Amino acid sequence: MVLNLSFRTFPLALDVGSGRGYIAQHLNKETVEKLIQADIAENALKNAVESEIPTVRVVADEEFLPFKEDTFDLVVSSLSLHWVNDLPRAFKEIHRVLKPDGVFIGAMFGGDTLYELRCSLQLAELEREGGFSPHVSPFTAVSDLGHLLSRAGFNTLTVDTDEIQVNYPGLFEVMEDLQGMGESNCSWNRKPLLHRETMLAAAAIYQEMYGNSDGSVPATFQIYYMIGWKFHESQARPAQRGSATVSFGDLAKINGLISRGKK
Amino acid sequence: MSGRGVWLRARARLRRFPALLGGCGEQAAAYGRCVAAAAAGPAELRRDACLEEFRALRDCFARAVGPGARSGVGGCAFPRC
Numbered sequence: 474m475v476l477n478l479s480f481r482t483f484p485l486a487l488d489v490g491s492g493r494g495y496i497a498q499h500l501n502k503e504t505v506e507k508l509i510q511a512d513i514a515e516n517a518l519k520n521a522v523e524s525e526i527p528t529v530r531v532v533a534d535e536e537f538l539p540f541k542e543d544t545f546d547l548v549v550s551s552l553s554l555h556w557v558n559d560l561p562r563a564f565k566e567i568h569r570v571l572k573p574d575g576v577f578i579g580a581m582f583g584g585d586t587l588y589e590l591r592c593s594l595q596l597a598e599l600e601r602e603g604g605f606s607p608h609v610s611p612f613t614a615v616s617d618l619g620h621l622l623s624r625a626g627f628n629t630l631t632v633d634t635d636e637i638q639v640n641y642p643g644l645f646e647v648m649e650d651l652q653g654m655g656e657s658n659c660s661w662n663r664k665p666l667l668h669r670e671t672m673l674a675a676a677a678i679y680q681e682m683y684g685n686s687d688g689s690v691p692a693t694f695q696i697y698y699m700i701g702w703k704f705h706e707s708q709a710r711p712a713q714r715g716s717a718t719v720s721f722g723d724l725a726k727i728n729g730l731i732s733r734g735k736k
Numbered sequence: 737m738s739g740r741g742v743w744l745r746a747r748a749r750l751r752r753f754p755a756l757l758g759g760c761g762e763q764a765a766a767y768g769r770c771v772a773a774a775a776a777g778p779a780e781l782r783r784d785a786c787l788e789e790f791r792a793l794r795d796c797f798a799r800a801v802g803p804g805a806r807s808g809v810g811g812c813a814f815p816r817c
Contacts, residue, residue, distance in 0.1 A: 596771050596781060601790070603783035645754050669750070673797060674767065674790060676757055681768020 482506065483547040489535055489567060489579075490553025492517045492655075497524035505547065511538065512553075535563040540570045550579040552696070555612055564625035574705035577627065583634055583695035584614045589683045590647055590692060597675035602668070610656075618697055627701030628708065635696045640689040644676040647692045752801075760796035767793045 484506045488496050491510035500508065508526050511533040512518050518530040533539050535557045548567050557563045567577050591609035598605035613621070615634055622630050641647045684690050702708060757764060770786035 596775055599781045600771055600774070600783065600785050643754050643757065645750065645757075670790075670794065672750075673753070673757070673793065674771075676753070677764035677768045677793060678771050679768075681765055682772050 485509070485545050486547040486549065487511060487538075487540070487545045487570065489538070489548060489550040489563075490556070491521070491530075492553060494518075494521035494524060494528070496549055496551050497526060497528055498522055500524065500526055502526055509540075509545075511535075536566060538566045538570050542569045543572045544570045546572055546575050548575070548577045548579075550577075550581070552580055552582060554579065554581040555610055560613065561621055561624065564621050564627075568626040568701075568703060571703040573703050574707060575703045577699070577701045577703075579699050581618075581697055581699075582612050583697045584612045585636065585693055585695040586612050587647075587651075588693055589679060589690065590644065593644060593675040593679035593682065594671070596678050597671050601671045601674050612695075613697070615697055618699060622699060622701045625701075626703070628704050629700075629702045631698075631700040633698040635698065637694045637696065638691045639694065640685060640691055642688075643690055644672070644679045647679075647690070756797055756800040759800050760793060763789070763793040763796045 482503060482505075486500075486505045486508050488494070488508060488510045491497070491512045492514070494510055497508055497510065502525060505526055508524070508528045509531060510518065510521065510528055511531045513532065513534050515532050518532060521528075521530060531539065535554070536559050548571055550567075554560060554563065571577060587609050594608045595605045615632060619630060619632050622632075641650065679690050680688075767786055767789040770789045771781065774785045775781045
């Protein structure tokens with residue numbers, strides 16, 4: 474996620490779910506003057522990467538941010554919100570700690586992420602064992618995301634989606650990489666065991682159903698980018714109903730309308 | 737049966753999977769096709785719908801692992817044993 478915030482300097486920013494501080498590496502002092510990095514994993518914070526901006530690291534739960542309301546000019550979060558239990562609550566917390574006219578810019582994994590892996594495991598478990606349990610974390614649907622942000626109080630929402638496909642030799646390599654990224658499944662109700670036969674079956678299914686022509690398999694990462702603002706009187710508001718001065722029916726005459734407006 | 741030794745051995749076994757699977761491409765493809773067809777069909781995919789094909793795959797895999805070695809029934813557990 475590349476932040477292009479060159480139009481504004483944020484005196485105090487918060488990175489929610491900062492991990493080892495990936496975002497801080499890409500910020501400069503003109504954009505953010507001071508950054509608080511919050512994560513529930515103390516080890517991640519301890520091993521955080523250096524940044525040119527002064528940072529303070531805080532062990533914190535996204536659902537219970539230990540900050541007063543109206544504290545931050547900017548809150549960012551990159552690819553960590555899928556681990557949060559109570560996402561509506563986390564969004565409300567983010568909204569709470571933002572100052573009026575502050576902005577939340579976030580990126581999180583979307584519903585299509587790792588669908589190939591999820592489906593392969595599901596089919597393999599059905600065929601081999603007669604039933605299945607979740608092995609891939611639940612991801613939010615994009616329609617839900619807009620609602621969640623609105624209900625948390627954010628205005629002027631922007632939600633965008635992007636898909637990145639990474640090719641791997643096969644299912645085992647996908648799973649090993651996910652483990653390396655610290656992204657092993659976080660569902661509470663998952664069966665802890667994945668039988669080796671089921672994995673063998675899933676690998677074969679993955680290859681056959683999704684394999685690329687060169688023998689590799691794709692793993693999809695769908696990313697939602699979201700921007701939400703905390704209300705301030707200076708922000709543009711939608712116009713009042715009934716205040717229109719032209720009708721949609723006049724769209725065909727738009728050239729005439731424009732030249733009339735110029736006179 | 738617990739402890740780090742088992743976990744490391746299981747992971748080491750799992751790491752060999754991709755290479756071993758490589759030699760069983762035909763059987764894997766046949767099994768995959770069977771499951772894909774069964775899943776796309778009118779009825780739900782049921783247990784052992786592709787038993788024949790899976791047996792062929794498993795046997796090929798066991799041959800690749802070698803005689804006397806444990807190749808993969810039951811128990812463990814990627815990633816936790």
